[in-house]
Amino acid sequence: MQPDAPPIDAHDLTVAYDARPVLRSASFTLKQGQMLSVVGPNGAGKSTLLKAMLGLITPDYGTVRFFGKPIDAVRPRIAYVPQIEAVDWDFPITVAEVVLMGRYANHRGLAGWFKRPGAQDRRLATAALDRVGMTAFATRHIRQLSGGQQRRVFLARALCQGADLLLLDEPFAGVDTKTEATLFALINEMSTQGKTVLIVNHDLQILSKFDQVLMLNQRVVAYGPPDRVVTDDNLAATYGGRLTLLEEADQRLAERRNERAHLARTAEH
């Protein structure tokens, strides 16, 4: 084991849906204990980046190493909190049960299939609920929580897992500024305790509170500490509506491919 291998080392990650690239050659490295904000417009490939890193979708090209290893060797050390819309709020499940699920990441291999959470797992789940201040809600159904409380529960699940790296997809979406501040403080506290955190985030106001900012619009527009990369030029390049030359080239290629396919079809008849 390399002691100081970075929690994330992404190299040249490229993902295409139906030959249309949504993520192009993304590379970045994140050091232990740092907090990274990934920003970019809708459709910039932020969630795709996370999913490709986690192997939930297979990248067309590129590699990611976590703590110097391929992901399958270190999955228990990585906690993923997907977008809140991905959750089925009608599922019959309580807050405590959701948090306890974090422990399942540590039940690996064939034996993991049959493993039941033990007393130690339950203790850790209780502690995680306590950390996010949701102990009083343990037996509630997840539907009976406010938006901020729901997000805290899913943070608690990541904590309960005991991961060293947290990947959070839009944890602040749809909450008011006060709730956002509370959630941020909670996440920041985890980071000061040595956890590495990657957050997909829409709020440009809070970028200065992060150690690193990654501006994404299909490709990495800028990556670095906020005081250096959060500039008008970079923001315009990230959020600007104009097609970049690269995108234009892709579109042309796609058109030509369709044309060729069409020609081939007509030739058959």
Add this chain to the structure above:
Amino acid sequence: MPTLLAQLNINPGDWLLPWDSFYLKGTLCSILVGLTCGVLGAFVVLRRMALIGDALSHAVLPGVVLTFMLTGDTQPLPLLAGAMGAGLLAAVLINLVTRHSRTKEDSSIGVVFTAMFAVGILLTNSLPQGTHFDLKCFLFGDALQVGTADLTLMTIISAAVLGLVVLLYHRLKLVSFDPLVAAAMGVSVGVTHYLLMGMLSATVVAGLKSTGVVLVVAMVITPASAAYQLTNRFAVMLWLSGLFGAISAALGMSVAFIFNASTGPAMVIVATGIFGLAMLLSPTHGVIFERLRRGKLARHVRNEDLLKALYRLGPLPEPTHRATLADHLKIQPARLARTVARLRREGLVTPHGSVALTDAGTAHAQKMVRAHRLWETYLTDRAGVAPDRVHDQAERLEHAHDLNDRLDEMLGRPDTDPHGSEIPR
């Protein structure tokens, strides 16, 4: 009552007929089908796979008929193998169609399973004359045809499926609730999915003689849907669902005997009855409780509107109050009378003579006026609503007067509302 029973030609002893040793095999087999389908159904319902369940049961027909053609026999084990093969083929075909065409999954399922079902029917048409293949039993079920071999097979499959569900409980729960995070944790979601599908097709096929292909999906979906109405706990839902399935099967058998009807449809009718009751009676999601809750809220609003009207209009003499108030509040006289009576019982309106507010009633009305003006202030100051448009919204919000103090504090204790009226303390 006895005459009615006699007219219907019902012999009370018929209820117990399914438990007669002659029919016991069919009854036990059906109960096992109900129990196992019910438990698996909880996963099917929560994972929104109902259509796949239906597809699997129909798609097995060609497998069964082909096996019958090859072996010339209806031994359950070879039939099970043939059916499982056909089920697997259906799953693969659905996947292929979805992936290589524009057609979405639901339509792909429809295309594949109807095609396979049609092939199955055509195959039975091509069976030589006089062959002993009971298509009707296969389609609609006939628990009376269950033999020892069928019951043995069903027992083994039930034990295996229920055992697996218990052993894999936590993993199944994780994958059902949050497949994305499960995958990120390194859990093979696909393997779990096919395992569930496999268990489902084995159960469905082994239980075909009880309910038949056309209706077996009801035993999967209906008891689980009933359980879903009643609980917010996953484990409780599994238990209830299995229980409802077993009850549907047992009662369904009795109903079939009493009315001399087919067993499969009878079980489905009982299951649907349980679902209907659950839908009506569920304390959290039930239609009846929902109506009660809504009625309670409506009464609350009527009470408070009346208090406010009296606060504005002052005491009203007994004979004329009806017309004035009914006109003011736009409610029917009978409803008005009930509301006045209710407020008198609660001591908010004077018990006799003219209709007037008591001290408690005045205090309550003031609380509402305060709420109304606070909300108007909030809506103009904080929500950017134009002052001439806030009244109607405040009219609705004033019934939430428990928030008064928090609202007041948040607004910095204003003295007047946007229209310049004083906000009472």
